[in-house]
Amino acid sequence: MSFAVIKPGLETSVQDWPGRYGYWNQGFPPSGPMDSWSFRLGNLLVGNPVGAPGLECQYMGPTIRFNEPTIFAVTGADMQPTLDGAPVPLWESVTAQPGQVLAxxxxxxxxxxxxxxxxxxxxxxxLGSRATFHKAGIGGMGGYALKAGQTVPTGTPAPQANAGRQVKPEARPAIVTDRRWEIEVVAGPNDDWIDAAGHGRFLSTDWKLSGKSDRTGFRLDGPEWSFTEKAINKAPEHGSLPSNIIDQGYPLGAINLAGQTPIILVNDGPSMGGFINPYTVPQAAFWKLAQSKPGETYRFKSITVDEAQAMARSLSALCTESSIIL
Incomplete structure (x- = not known):
């Protein structure tokens, strides 16, 4: 079974969840879907395991032609999908016949x-995952985004694959309409390099998402940071700028302070480097990053590690059959 790529869209890629874990020390990040909430629910709609390989489409989606009878679902952003020109509902499993075109x-x-x-x-x-890591050319369809003319192979549907399955409205991520996002952050690992005024400014400022952002890092525009004595009077091996530090490991979601520019390290980000990370965005908040556009604003909210873990548990509980209307 398969489908053909007529138009690839903008960097449409094969991803699986949770991605390629266990190889960051060799330079391979997790990759995987940036909005795992929408991704997991989409798989449930069509009877797949929540982490099964699917397509991530960003900004502009693809046009594909099904070669066999297929059950499919579209979740996440509203890219106005149609099947042979007829509107396709989001968050619902749909039947396609051979030759029909999803756009x-x-x-x-x-x-x-x-x-x-x-x-x-x-x-x-x-390395244990189908997730595409574009910058190394691994995973997915030959390691890169879809290309026109490719045929993408698919597996045998499970017995529970049926049309008409829907995600309950209350179980779907609420994408903002006013271009303003509240993003949760946990302090650390290098929060002690920022002074009280710097922390206050970070948490009380609207930060704008820069157009110079991708699946490696989300660059933010905003005010300057201020630092503690620890960041200013330090051993020379830490580097000359207050934000420099001797090379260290970076957590996924780290807000990496390169000089005065914060960059959120997302799914394809680096594993280590020589900049401090005053805050970290928990993975349960990544869906908000995934659904935001350049020019939109973030207001950060400080939470504890326990609260971040509770967010992850709540999200996992939503990504189950309990959220599906049969």
Whole structure:
């Protein structure tokens, strides 16, 4: 079973969840879907395991032609999907017949949409994952975004793959319409390099998402930071700038302070480097990053590690059959 790529969209890629874990020390980040909430629910709609390989579409979606009868679902951003020109409902499993064409256009609301197909996408795993890491050319369809003319293989649908399954409205991520996002952060690992005024400014400022952002890092525009004595009077091996530190490991979601520019390290980000990380965005908040566009604003909210873990548990509880209307 398979589908053909007529138009690839803008960097549409094969991803699986949670991605390629255990190889960051060799330079391979987790990758995987940036909005795992929408991704996991899409798989449930078509009867797949929540982490099965599917498509992540960003800004502009693809046009594909199904070669066999298929159950599919589109979740996440509203890219105004149509099947042979007829509107396709989001958050619902739909039947496609051989030869029918699914077309996604620009993201009317949100940024990243997900296409799940019953039986999932069947490509060879690389280091235990099908997730595409574009900058190294690994995973997915030859390691890169989809290309026009490709045929994407899919697996055998499970018995529970049926049309008409829907995600309950209250179980869907609420994509903002006013271009303003509240993003949770946990202090650390290098919060002690920022002084009280710097912390206060960071948490009380609207930060604008820069157009110089991708799946490696989300660059933010805002005011300057101020530092503690520890960051200013330090051993020379730490570097000359207050934000420099001897090379250290970076957590996923770290707000990496490069000089005066904070960059949120997301799914394809580096594993280590010589800048401090005053805050970290928990993975349960990544869906908000995924659905935001350049020019939109973030207001950060400080939470504890326990609260971040509770967010993750709540999200996992939503990504189950309990959120599906049969």
């Amino acid at each position: 996604l256009t620009f993201a009317k609301l949100g940024t990243r949409a997900y296409i799940a197909v019953a039986g999932a996408i069947e490509v060879e795993p690389w």
